Amino acid sequence: MTETTTGATRATTPTAIQMSGVTVEFADPLGGTKQVLKGIDLTVPAGQFIALVGKSGCGKTTLLNMVAALVRPTTGTVTVGGETPKAARRNLGFMLARDALLPWRTAQGNVEYGLELRGVPKQERRETARRWLEAVHLGGSERLWPWQLSQGMRQRVALARTWALDPDVLLMDEPFAALDVTTRVAVQEEFLRLWQSEQHKTVIFVTHDLGEAIALADRVVLLGEGRVLYDVEVGLERPRDLQTVAGEPRYQEIYNQLRSSI
Amino acid sequence: MTETTTGATRATTPTAIQMSGVTVEFADPLGGTKQVLKGIDLTVPAGQFIALVGKSGCGKTTLLNMVAALVRPTTGTVTVGGETPKAARRNLGFMLARDALLPWRTAQGNVEYGLELRGVPKQERRETARRWLEAVHLGGSERLWPWQLSQGMRQRVALARTWALDPDVLLMDEPFAALDVTTRVAVQEEFLRLWQSEQHKTVIFVTHDLGEAIALADRVVLLGEGRVLYDVEVGLERPRDLQTVAGEPRYQEIYNQLRSSI
Amino acid sequence: MTRELEEMTITAPDNATPVREPRRDPAETARRKLARRQTTKVRALQALLLVAWIGLWQVTADQEWLDPVLGKSPGQSWDYFVGAIESGELWTNTKATMAAVVVSWVLASLVGAVCGIALGLLPTVERVISPFLDAANAMPRIALAPMFIVAFGIGMTAKVALACTLVFFIVLSGARAGVRSTDSEWLRLSAVLGATKLQLFWKIMLPVATPAIFAGLRLGLIYALLGVVGSELISAKDGLGQLIASYSSLFQMEAVYAILILLAIVAVLLNQLMVTAERWLLRWQAPADV
Amino acid sequence: MTRELEEMTITAPDNATPVREPRRDPAETARRKLARRQTTKVRALQALLLVAWIGLWQVTADQEWLDPVLGKSPGQSWDYFVGAIESGELWTNTKATMAAVVVSWVLASLVGAVCGIALGLLPTVERVISPFLDAANAMPRIALAPMFIVAFGIGMTAKVALACTLVFFIVLSGARAGVRSTDSEWLRLSAVLGATKLQLFWKIMLPVATPAIFAGLRLGLIYALLGVVGSELISAKDGLGQLIASYSSLFQMEAVYAILILLAIVAVLLNQLMVTAERWLLRWQAPADV
């Protein structure tokens, strides 16, 4: 497989995502405003896998939505690959806790959905989709409807859908939260394998699970009350074995640090 | 708290559940029959916490349903507290993966449901329900509807509902499988605390999660192809700390044994 | 507002927190205030629409766009209305119509709900008889009117019977659909807890089917009104439909319009009543949007 | 069978495995065979019911339980039926009715579905105009017949217009309810993937609303038939309703019965067609029970 440095060591790689002095306010439905992000400065080098953790309501999803151009910063700037988030959308992949599969499309159709919206011709679309379903070990299940898939298979289809667009930047909002423990580990492994198998994509991965954050990411950022409370390089070597990574001392160390600051 | 012996050491305690030579066949919808349980002999002493593990489709739920008088054995006998399962239902508690809360009843109303079916008078019902909601740390949420509760809170209400009937035998079919990791640990702790806080109830606990089985139970039974493949006393001392129990050598030992036989 | 979901029209809070506060807290009362303010806005817009519509009607009458037989002004209708209120004609006939509506709606709803739940519980029976139900439902009620008259006479009973044939099928299909959403886990749990059949019906089946039954009941109420008035139009001793028919045969269309508007008002009020009842009875359902 | 869920009537497989095999495998074909066998049973029972019903009808006629005007035997109806088939009277009138049914159903469904989706997307507009819709829907269509005739003449157009006023509201409320079930995550995802408004409508809104629209379409088809026949009963040049009206005024009830039965058969066939179309279009939905 490819080289496995952590993102942090490549100080010279180009910047994928850049936030400077970002605040986000929402109009409070009862009048007034509520500041959700209170001055975020964050630089994500291209190819880095960054995990975002923090208490519920601390603004993780808001931050992600900002990168996806679903929320505009009140002050400050956000650039994605040097462009505005809106312009950068074509290089963006997005994955959510609930798989968000369209129930009226087969596995194949769901993987094709993004390609279809972008006007990729039918033949190419079909082949790409098939290739990515193979890649997530769902070859042969192309023609099944979402209800015929288990939760783990569904999330793997969502994975294929995201990957089929070949995005430079991947935004994932608790993508595995809805899975039961066994399936979860399997899909995490699948995901890590995909990510490691090619030129690394930049990933922002939101999760509630500290263990998952440390085991998967190059760098863990802890948000709290709209600020970055903690920003740490994981520094565990890749490829990682998810079964055993929890035993490593570095894992335990970061875990305890995060646990105490949360 | 009370004494904390494992069920296995009390060889002289009365038998809660007794199965001898039990087979279960289902009429195959396509004609013919299909043997799901192929001769099960199992004795569960009163007060024992037994975990049932095994691959999907190996008959765990069927076994549980048999004790709950929802399935009748084709051959062999099952007794619960010396009676037929049907007769023993009044001493039975039942808990499922999906909380099975009735959405048209408040938390309080859901806890009262079982009591209501058994004709407990209104005043008593209300008090019992309130007491058990307090016990699962949901005092103050009595009047919320299920949709207003988080998944963890819902499962705690289901726990209270089960406990409110004060059953001698508890049947639990993957009760925590639908919970996310963080909530799961919290509810497991809650459950263990309840179980340990009084005269132990007999528990049959079905789970897919080997770790959960070992951490919670006195005894782990591995089913496979309709037979008991493996039956082991856990022997970890109580009360247990779920955060650290995974570190104990005995835990690792059983885990590996089970893992290899599954 | 910083949030933009440009291409979207539905915006739901994307971090719907699972735990909602109980009703009494300050955020809730503030939310209610907001809701009330919005309601005022809606009412104002509705009033505006109503005025615009009456204006249009007036213009139509003034400009004689319609046949003189049909083209009457709002003022003429209002005059009839005032006169008819004073003479008590409207009141007695409205009473007669509403009595039949209520009776037929209650009766058909009860029977329809019970049959619907039963069919929902017996899928094979349902498969066997559903084409017969479709066939029965496709009978043109006006064509059956002579038979209703012979069987029930000209009066309350005939009206009620005709309206029932509409409402029954509507409520039935609602209830049937409702029962389908029963979760088998609730049944398993109830069985283990020792529920009797009667308890199952009252404590599981009926509440499960309630939302779907309510959808049927709302539509059913409108159709009860349609059925009763339709029956009165064909033959009756009294009722708003009978009034419409006789004024219509006298070409007094201003009276016909006034009565039709009265009917519309009655329908809207009945519907509002149902919405309120529904909101209370189904308060256990998560609101679609908050 | 060893399983007993004594107090339960609905039995669902309690370990519904999430992964279902693709359609082609042997288990699936066996399941289909089973389904076919059950269908045969259902058909047999239906035939039995039909025979029993005709028998009952015959007895009613023989025993003269009904007034002589109403009490006609199945044989008499059959004689009329054969005669009318030969004279071509039934065929031309059925054609006329069905043409109007199809036109009104298609038209009102299209408009109703689009309006329903639009209202579902614009909740404030919906709140404002929904009482007006209720009011309009509560208008007794028979009373409006004179206005329809003035506006559209006596013929196809008037029939279609009247039927449309029924079907429109039914399909509209289905579509409106359907859009409500849109998942906001689909919209978020589509927005990020760069979907245009048109793409959102075709690729998300329409499929989402399809099941509910279909429920409306099915009921709408029955009501299109009711509306057209009702309109023909009041005034028309041709059509089954017009036939019923004239035979009914001559007290030739055997002909009326025969035509009503023909209508019922047409309704059942139309419904069957809809079920088939629905099953195919909604094959992506998990079957309620297998």
Add this chain to the structure above:
Amino acid sequence: ACGGGSGDGGDGDSRKISLGVFPNSILSLPTAVAMGEDFFGEEGLEVERVDAKTGPELIAGMIGGTTQIAGASTGTAFPAMKEGQDLKILPPFQGETKLVIATEKSGITELADLEGKTLAVPARGGDAETYVVQIMEEKGLDPSKITFLAAGGPPTLAAAMANGKADAAVGTTSSAELLEETGTEIEVLASPHDDTAGDRGEQGLSAFYATTADYYEKNADTVDSFCRAMVHTMEFMADEANKDTVVDYLAEWVGLSPEAAERVYELERDGWFTELEESRWQANAGYAGAPDVGFDHVVTGCGQN
């Protein structure tokens, strides 16, 4: 007041009658006059009027027991009797009053012009249709070239005429006046009052009253009282001295202006009679396509003594 058909075929209070009529029509004018002048009360009858919208409904309501006596016509009573319903026919009888009319703008001036045009009737296959057909055939014209249009009740019919959807129609003298008054200029093509309607116009009956044989047998007295009240009514209407009163009744009942009512009155005043010859009955049975319905259905001498 509600509560379905009283259904008391004479078992209840036999001096109470529910009387079914077709309201606001010249055909039911005798009922309006009798009730207005309390001729029923004078005979000790308590009469409740039950309005119906169509002829068949009147018969159906009577068979169902809601009414004991009801207005009837050639087009409704004969088919019912033909289908086996035993009815008794009561006076007064009204001679033919149906006109064949056309709108002025249709350009039709005589019956021959009807070929190829659209003619509105209340319901297909009914009495109005056969009326036109029989007149046309008698005059050697071809009625099969007319497009018959079922237009339902008066307002729909008027609307259809007004906006040209129908060129011609069949209506009573009063409904023709009503059409004129609401702004539709009309041309009379055939009228029973000036021999342009042939045999049918001369012999035809447009209205009478009926009761069921069952009720008649059990309540012969009541029926006779009804007839007596009606005979009295006929005498009252025929009396020149009461002309203004009758015209007022007519104007109010049918909804005409006094002038139009007076014109109608002049045409119709001799149209009512209380005894019927068998030959005329048989002729009408023929018109209605029910030649086997015998004269024994008619109650002769009712209320004459």
